[in-house]
Amino acid sequence: MLAAAALLAGCSTTTTGHAVSIYANPFTVAGLPASTGPNGLRPGAAPTALGADNTDDGPVDRLAITAIDDIQSFWQAEYPRLFGGAFANVTRIVSWDSDADGDAAINFCDMDTAGLANAGYCPLDNTIGWDRTALLPALIDAFGEMSVVMILAHEYGHAVQRQSGLVGDDVPGIVAEQQADCFGGAFIRHVAEGKSPHFTLNTSDGLNSVLAATVSIRDDDPNDPESIHGSAFERVTAVQTGFTDGAAACTRIDLADIESRRGDLPQQFDSPDETGELPVTAATLDEFHKALDSIFALEHSPSVNYSGADTDCPDASWTEPVSYCPATNTIGVDLPALAERGTPNEVPASGIPVTVTGDYNAYVVFGSRFSLAVQRESGQSLTDAKTALRAACLSGVITAALAVDRGPAAGDFALSPGDLDEAVSGLLTDGLAASDAEGRTVPSGFSRVEAFRSGVLGGRGACDARYND
Numbered sequence: 001m002l003a004a005a006a007l008l009a010g011c012s013t014t015t016t017g018h019a020v021s022i023y024a025n026p027f028t029v030a031g032l033p034a035s036t037g038p039n040g041l042r043p044g045a046a047p048t049a050l051g052a053d054n055t056d057d058g059p060v061d062r063l064a065i066t067a068i069d070d071i072q073s074f075w076q077a078e079y080p081r082l083f084g085g086a087f088a089n090v091t092r093i094v095s096w097d098s099d100a101d102g103d104a105a106i107n108f109c110d111m112d113t114a115g116l117a118n119a120g121y122c123p124l125d126n127t128i129g130w131d132r133t134a135l136l137p138a139l140i141d142a143f144g145e146m147s148v149v150m151i152l153a154h155e156y157g158h159a160v161q162r163q164s165g166l167v168g169d170d171v172p173g174i175v176a177e178q179q180a181d182c183f184g185g186a187f188i189r190h191v192a193e194g195k196s197p198h199f200t201l202n203t204s205d206g207l208n209s210v211l212a213a214t215v216s217i218r219d220d221d222p223n224d225p226e227s228i229h230g231s232a233f234e235r236v237t238a239v240q241t242g243f244t245d246g247a248a249a250c251t252r253i254d255l256a257d258i259e260s261r262r263g264d265l266p267q268q269f270d271s272p273d274e275t276g277e278l279p280v281t282a283a284t285l286d287e288f289h290k291a292l293d294s295i296f297a298l299e300h301s302p303s304v305n306y307s308g309a310d311t312d313c314p315d316a317s318w319t320e321p322v323s324y325c326p327a328t329n330t331i332g333v334d335l336p337a338l339a340e341r342g343t344p345n346e347v348p349a350s351g352i353p354v355t356v357t358g359d360y361n362a363y364v365v366f367g368s369r370f371s372l373a374v375q376r377e378s379g380q381s382l383t384d385a386k387t388a389l390r391a392a393c394l395s396g397v398i399t400a401a402l403a404v405d406r407g408p409a410a411g412d413f414a415l416s417p418g419d420l421d422e423a424v425s426g427l428l429t430d431g432l433a434a435s436d437a438e439g440r441t442v443p444s445g446f447s448r449v450e451a452f453r454s455g456v457l458g459g460r461g462a463c464d465a466r467y468n469d
Contacts, residue, residue, distance in 0.1 A: 069198065
């Protein structure tokens, strides 16, 4: 977040008779049941016969090779439907040890792999490769086996682009990367539907982890000219598009589509010295409250109690670090706990943060409790799954509104680059910004983030249409 003054100074399915929305049931995930169960390699699945160059035949390489095998099988069937003609697999797959040096380090795509903790597709020789020593083990440790499958599905998406001619030299990098994320999401849907020979994925914690991995490897410096993969919000949007609408939707992603979704959302800092971090204090929350009042113009705006989250509410349970009491129309705040939630964590040695933390992870939770007051004034239920998704959606409405100058009376508060990523990460991690007055949320982080995205991109009308009682 940025104080506004500082910012200004610096610058379907169908049934008989009617269509049923995929959002109608809060316990489904893009039309699939919200499921639990194992994630990763199927127990007892037959090993793949596929091989890779320079492999050590260890478990990490076997996981990656098996993923490539299933991804190729998916595209053997999907490619002819999308582009016509037969699909040809990549020419070669290769593994390397990023800890190797000297003669032991191999080349990939004209690059020395010593210290190269990465995975990629090389158009020079139609090759896919990965680092088995640092990158893939770190992803597995942080997010599970399916994170590796998602990364490789993304890279294979680039091979599909090359073979089909979908992307040429004149296509911006952000378009190529968003399409590849989308293709990855389409393959992940294939796994979640139980169609993958070697992998399985549930649509609750399993899919949550896949999305969290995508968030983790976002472009984290919006001012870096080499940042072409997109923010976490953009990457998750692309993955969800592929998961929900299939691979055909990915082919329609272009620069105009990306720019329309960006709208007024901040893309870069005015100065490289800016961090966008605004400490969470009673004073900054008061300014945020003014902003929320300007967005919703409630007849009865909720009061704020900074003495703690537990306000002895007679008709709702309290939630740490912020709660909402319908009976008294009061937001209770445990200020030290909320400030801690809004403090950025140190990036781990692996370079792969499990969560994206920062100030907006705190402010969006406060905003979501304010959204319960919005629902209360609208006469909507405050204690069910749709309440929770409306809270996430209205939090998205708040987020988009903060990107627009609303004048000096609307609070000294504005959105900064990275804030959406912090909100998305929080929605995947604990979902407090997508919970009802009792603190209950839906199990699918995918659904929570989808609701938030709906509010950001579609406004309050989208929230009312998709998550009505």
